[in-house]
Amino acid sequence: MLLLFSLGTGQAATIDLEPLVTGLARPVAIAHAGDGSARLFLVLQEGQVLIYDGTEVLPTPFLDIAPLVSCCGERGLLGIAFPPHYRSSGFFFVNYTNTAGNTVIARYRVSADPNVADPASATILLTIPQPFANHNGGQLQFGPDGYLYIGTGDGGAAGDPQNNAQNLGNLLGKLLRIDVDNGEPYTIPPDNPFVGKAGAREEIWAFGLRNPWRFSFDRLTGDLFIADVGQDRWEEVDWQPATSPGGENYGWRRMEGKHCFLPSTNCNDGTLTLPILEYSHEQGCSIIGGYRYRGSQIPWHYGTYFYADYCSGRIWGAREEKSGRWTSTLLLETGLSISTFGQDEKGELYLAHYSESDGTLYRLKGKAPLPPLCNIQMSQPTYRDGDTVTASVVQIANPGPSPLAVEIKVWLESPASELFSVLNRGADGSLLLPPETEKDFGPVSLFRVRPAFARGEYALNCRVLHPITGATLVLDQNRFSLQ
Incomplete structure (x- = not known):
């Protein structure tokens, strides 16, 4: 079945959404293992990870750590990532909020059954204290360099009252980069930008983020896209080229999008990296970062960066012009509560509709009749x-x-x-x-x-x-x- 959604602007829609799974309880992340199995791993906020094998959701959860997890609101089991060597090592990593309200990054191992993880195999890599209940970040992803990248929120409340995002002395409001293959529980990559800097946490790769939800790497170029949820007025997409040495300051709380926040004037001293895309709260209220499309089923969108808004259900596609400027086009009005995008092993894209008991996994499809x-x-x-x-x-x-x-x-x-x-x-x-x-x-x-x-x-x-x-x-x- 293919559901037809409205574009609402008088122009023909170029994508539609095909429902694959219904009845999901609070889906918040979608990932693949990169092991050739073509499985999708569906993360449920209350603490379970399910497997969709291309036909159905398997009856036994891949992982169930619900007793360890504080849910819901912006807390819960929020992310999962599989390293490039997952097929041989069986290790994978999760990001969740523990019962004390703090962020935990933990490693698990798959059991002898490839569709079931061993819940007793946990090794905790990081525990990050959270001063408030919101802005927990949650994204985990391995970069092209093999390191694990972790997105953290600014600690919550309104306006980052502790100025965590600009403070290099803690891990809140940051993008972290760690080596999980050499040393226990992890080591610091020697080329991280703040290695040896007095008072700075060496795990930090970039800073000045409010609540990154979500980030992704272009599977062709290695460029990084970070969707950062805004405060009162602006949602943004930040960008980092694959050649970057790290250390970017994406501006929060000095700026929200391309606009001054605190202070209200003269906020950019030239050291900030401004977003490539932004939209106002007239278009939505909470950005959902996606992926730059590198699949084959929607060839007219090859190279398009997809992103959405949780509140409005709108999906946009952004493309880079020859000048380096990015322009965005509204692709679809869905009316859904889109909580996340996902990408499979072939580069095809998926998204989840968030609901307490009737969440849905969709696959992005080209809308017929679209062939040239x-x-x-x-x-x-x-x-x-x-x-x-x-x-x-x-x-x-x-x-x-x-x-x-x-x-x-x-x-x-x-x-x-x-x-x-x-x-x-x-x-x-x-x-x-x-x-x-x-x-x-x-x-x-x-x-x-x-x-x-x-x-x-x-x-x-x-x-x-x-x-x-x-x-x-x-x-x-x-x-x-x-x-």
């Missing part, structure tokens, strides 16, 4: 010397939001050889078709038949290609013969 169009009709089936070979209709359409490449070529089928390209715009023989455009070439005279041309069956191919991967999205072919 490439249509060719020959004027006649057979041609002889002196005839002009004509394609009576050549119509090409790209309904998606990103450019696609078009290739039209004439081939002798046996033995296979290219006669010529009808459209030859660039070294690769392709025509780049802009987003949301349609071209109708009408009757096109392709060539005049000459005695030198080989006789036989020819094919006129029109292919629409993904401009980056080269994958064929649509192929239309008509045959004709030369006699």
